[in-house]
Amino acid sequence: FDFYLAPFVKKSFQEEIRILEQITGQNYSHLYEVQVEDYLTKDLDGLQGNDRILQHAINRTAGRVHQSMEAFIHNMNTIHSRGGNQVVFSSINYGTDTSPEGRCVIRELLNSTYQGVGHGVTAIFPIQIWKKKRGVNYLPEDRNFDLYELACKVSAKRFFPNFLNLDATFNQHEGWRSDDPKRYQNEVATMGCRTRVFENRFGEKTSIGRGNLSFSTINLVRIALECRNIENEKEKMECFYRKLDLFLGIAAKQLHQRFEFQKTAAPKQFPLLMSVLWKGCEAMESDASIEKVINQGTLGIGFIGLAEALVALTGQHHGESEAAQKFGLEIVTYMRDKANEYSEQYQHNYSILATPAEGLAGRFTRRDRKDFGIVEGITDREYYTNSNHVPVYYKCSALQKAKVEAPYHDLARGGHIFYVEIDGDATHNPQAIKTVVDMMDKFNMGYTSVNHNRNRCLDCGYENASLKMDVCPKCGSRHIDKLQRITGYLVGTTDRWNKAKLAELNDRIVHE
Known part of the structure; x- marks a missing residue:
């Protein structure tokens, strides 16, 4: 995002110089290519000559960029161009452009996000993702460290940005160089609440011009429940892996068959995607096959309920027991290896996805409860735990949670995330955000996000971080917007959450 927009900041700066030429009748063409150190607004008092002209142009440019970021965020929350009259599920990655123009884009995007939409409302979209990189923006001596600190401040109030770890071993690219102006092409990017596309069997290793085509999710809990009553431990495990094999094969075949249908589409059916966005689309004729282009995308095999599956098979989940961990x-390593086999067999980019189940978390549970009854520690709640997460109700520290969940990030390269719940008003504690990012760095995790409470009165705009605010303490209104995160994205009010996710929200505990 920052790299793409940076050139237009320079054009705006030059345009402001030309406007001043028209006003003053002077020739300032020698200032067009001046290298601006940073686009920071300053008072013009005491400045004369070229210094005054340059600072005026900088002030005007920064103002225009800020207004552009405001408009962008506003549009992403008001243009209902997605199916079902919804706004676009959008996400942007930024943070590593160290040019003055790129820094201006980052700074004003963060400032606009902090201010909020309209009368200070937190923007639901786009999902913003800060790309953390040592030598660029993570250490105090790094060029963009000041913007990283600003990002933590903004996240503490507005939930975004989330944080993507470019230093994770599996997120590094052998071609990345700090002096490469196009280094963003060698930086992994995340879509939405966790989707990751990077490795590529059929072309360049990059996130640019590629995406996830489809994914299907396997209910690990049901497989475990079907085997849990086998007394012989060896036979129980053989049963589990035999059934897991079956469903992995079904998922892989189904995704392949879906791809076989997807490839029959004509480029003209996706004029934007197949003209400028997908890698390799530039030379395509309007009636050409899109197979080679979209085959650079990924097919995801997701999973849900690892914690409950482990309880069914071992009696404890991975947060409670090292043996269960x-x-x-x-299990997930086995799934990863099978995905690699399917990549060879079907000639696609298969990957394992830590599924961000929203409705599925409850639907699978209801189906299994109908067939197996209420089983303590497994089907006795309204939902299954998402993917490889430690159950939200399990009391543990953020550090312990990080140690348990971190190893799964490398295995689930189709997408993963680490969540931490913090208490109190995070706006006064951006250091808490930095502490979580430090954990991501220390334990080699790929992507992280911090959840906290945020309530807002829709009548007077009063905000606080109370666990329960039903009445505004300032104006007495009961029109309260309770902002929470659900499977990675924000929901403006919990009134529209399904029963399973409301139960999960009520079960969440704070990670100290």
């Missing part, structure tokens, strides 16, 4: 890693 070892077994959990064995």
